[in-house]
Amino acid sequence: MKKVNYENKCVLVLGIAKSGFAAAKLLRSLGATVTVNDREQVENNPKAIELQELGFEVIGGGHPLELLDGIDLIVKNPGIPYQNPLLVEAVKRDIPIVTEVEIAGEISEAPFIAITGSNGKTTTTTLIGQLLNQTPANPIVAGNIGTVVCEVAAEATPDQTLVTELSSFQLQGTVNFHPHISVLLNLYEAHLDYHGTKEAYAAAKARMFRNQTNEDFAVYNADDSLVSSFAEASKASLVPFSATKILDDGVFIEDSWIVFRKEKVIKIDELSMKQNIENTLAAIAVAKLSGVSNEKIHQELTNFHGVKHRLQFVGEVSGRKFFNDSKATNSIATKKALDSFEKPVILLAGGLDRGNDFDDLNTYFKTKVKHLITFGETSLKLKQTANQAGLNSVTVVDNVEEAVSTAYHLSGTGDVILLSPACASWDQFKTFEERGDIFIEAMHRL
Structure with a gap:
C-alpha cells in the first residue's frame, strides 16, 4: 500500500454499507480522524455497532448538518444522491466529496x-x-x-x-x-x-x-x-x-x-x-x-458461459436452449438481450410495475419475439404492448415456474427460451437472483 498521509484530516464517512465500513477502517489506518454517519439508527445496524466497538464515532438516525463542522473530506456511499441536504451544504462549504474508489x-x-x-x-x-x-x-x-x-x-x-x-x-x-x-x-x-x-x-x-x-x-x-x-x-x-x-x-x-x-x-x-x-x-x-x-x-x-443471471446459458432440454437474464430489470437490458440472438426467441418477461410503459419494446415484439410469456404485476401491460405491436402469440401465467413449463410445451427443437423480465423482481421475489434461481430450477425439473 502506498504511504498516503491523512494525519490531521477530519473525514466524514457517509453511509455504513460494505464500502463505508471498509473506507472508515482504511482512513483511520492512514491517520485520519473519522466520523461515520448513517440514516439508520446505530442499534439497528450491525456494521455500525461493530465500528463503535472498534472505537469509531458513529452517528445514526439521520444526517444532521452540524456533522460538517470541521470536516476536511466526505467519503460517501455511492448510492447516496448528491441532492442529499448534507451533501448540498457540503458543496456550499467547498468540502470535497469522493467515493471509496478515489481512496483506493x-x-x-x-x-x-x-x-x-x-x-x-x-x-x-x-x-x-x-x-x-x-x-x-x-x-x-x-x-x-x-x-x-x-x-x-x-x-x-x-x-x-x-x-x-x-x-x-x-x-x-x-x-x-x-x-x-x-x-x-x-x-x-x-x-x-x-x-x-x-x-x-x-x-x-x-x-x-x-x-x-x-x-x-x-x-x-x-x-x-x-x-x-x-x-x-x-x-x-x-x-x-x-x-x-x-x-x-x-x-x-x-x-x-x-x-x-x-x-x-x-x-x-x-x-x-x-x-x-x-x-x-x-x-x-x-x-x-x-x-x-x-x-x-x-x-x-471456449469454456465461458457467462455470469449467473446475466444472459447466462443454463442448459438445453430436448433441443431448446435456456438463457437466464434475470438481471434485466428494465426494457433497455431486455432489448440488449434480444439483440444477442439472430432468430426470434420465446421471451419470459414481467415483474414489478413501476408505472412505466413498454413502448420501446414495440419493434422487438415485431422482430425478435416469436412468443411472449408474461407474469407478475406488469403481465397485462406487456400483453397489451405486444398485441399493439402485432404480436398476438402471448400467454399470461402466474409465475416463473409456470412460464418455464409453458415455454417448453410451446417451443420446438432449436428454439431459445429467454428469461429477460424487463422489470424488477420485487412483486414476487426478494431479489432478481431468487427469480433467476427459480427459472433455473424449473428448467432442471423438465
Whole structure:
C-alpha cells in the first residue's frame, strides 16, 4: 500500500454499507480522524455497532448538518444522491466529496483496469478476470461486482492488477483516479433519478478517462457514437472494438474471426458464449493489451458461459436452449438481450410495475419475439404492448415456474427460451437472483 498521509484530516464517512465500513477502517489506518454517519439508527445496524466497538464515532438516525463542522473530506456511499441536504451544504462549504474508489486509487500499488457501461459490466469484468488469471497480470477482481475496491487496494502489490467493475455512482465521486486501462462498453439512458440527465450520467462514466495519459489505454465501443466521443477526447491510446465494422486498429470481426490489430485471435464459432459479443470483444482487447496469449484466450472463451443471471446459458432440454437474464430489470437490458440472438426467441418477461410503459419494446415484439410469456404485476401491460405491436402469440401465467413449463410445451427443437423480465423482481421475489434461481430450477425439473 502506498504511504498516503491523512494525519490531521477530519473525514466524514457517509453511509455504513460494505464500502463505508471498509473506507472508515482504511482512513483511520492512514491517520485520519473519522466520523461515520448513517440514516439508520446505530442499534439497528450491525456494521455500525461493530465500528463503535472498534472505537469509531458513529452517528445514526439521520444526517444532521452540524456533522460538517470541521470536516476536511466526505467519503460517501455511492448510492447516496448528491441532492442529499448534507451533501448540498457540503458543496456550499467547498468540502470535497469522493467515493471509496478515489481512496483506493490513492493507495494502490497495483494498476487498475476499470470497466463501466450501462449494460454488460459484470460479464465483461468477470471474463477479463478469467482471461488474465494465471498470467503475469495476476488479477484481483473487485468493485461493483462484490468486493470493496479500497479493501483489496490496500493489500494489492505492484505485480498484481485490480480488475474493477465501476458504476456511474462510484465514478462520479472520483477526482484523481487513474486506471491504466479503461473500458467503456455502452451508454443508455439510465439512473436519471440520481444523475438528473443522460448527459450527467454519461459524464460520470467518462470520468475514468480524464486522468489517463498516452501511456494508458482507452478501450471503447466504436459502434456507440456517444461512447466514442468521450473516449476519443481522452489522452489515452485508443483501442476501439466493433461488432459491425472492420477497424484500422482495435478489435473487430472479419471473415468469422475475431481480430486484434490484424491478428486473428479466435473464430466466432468457437465461442461458448456467442451472445453478448461486444463484451467478448472488449475483454479480448484488454487481454491482448495485457500480454495474454491467443492460446489462453481460446482456452477461456471456449469454456465461458457467462455470469449467473446475466444472459447466462443454463442448459438445453430436448433441443431448446435456456438463457437466464434475470438481471434485466428494465426494457433497455431486455432489448440488449434480444439483440444477442439472430432468430426470434420465446421471451419470459414481467415483474414489478413501476408505472412505466413498454413502448420501446414495440419493434422487438415485431422482430425478435416469436412468443411472449408474461407474469407478475406488469403481465397485462406487456400483453397489451405486444398485441399493439402485432404480436398476438402471448400467454399470461402466474409465475416463473409456470412460464418455464409453458415455454417448453410451446417451443420446438432449436428454439431459445429467454428469461429477460424487463422489470424488477420485487412483486414476487426478494431479489432478481431468487427469480433467476427459480427459472433455473424449473428448467432442471423438465
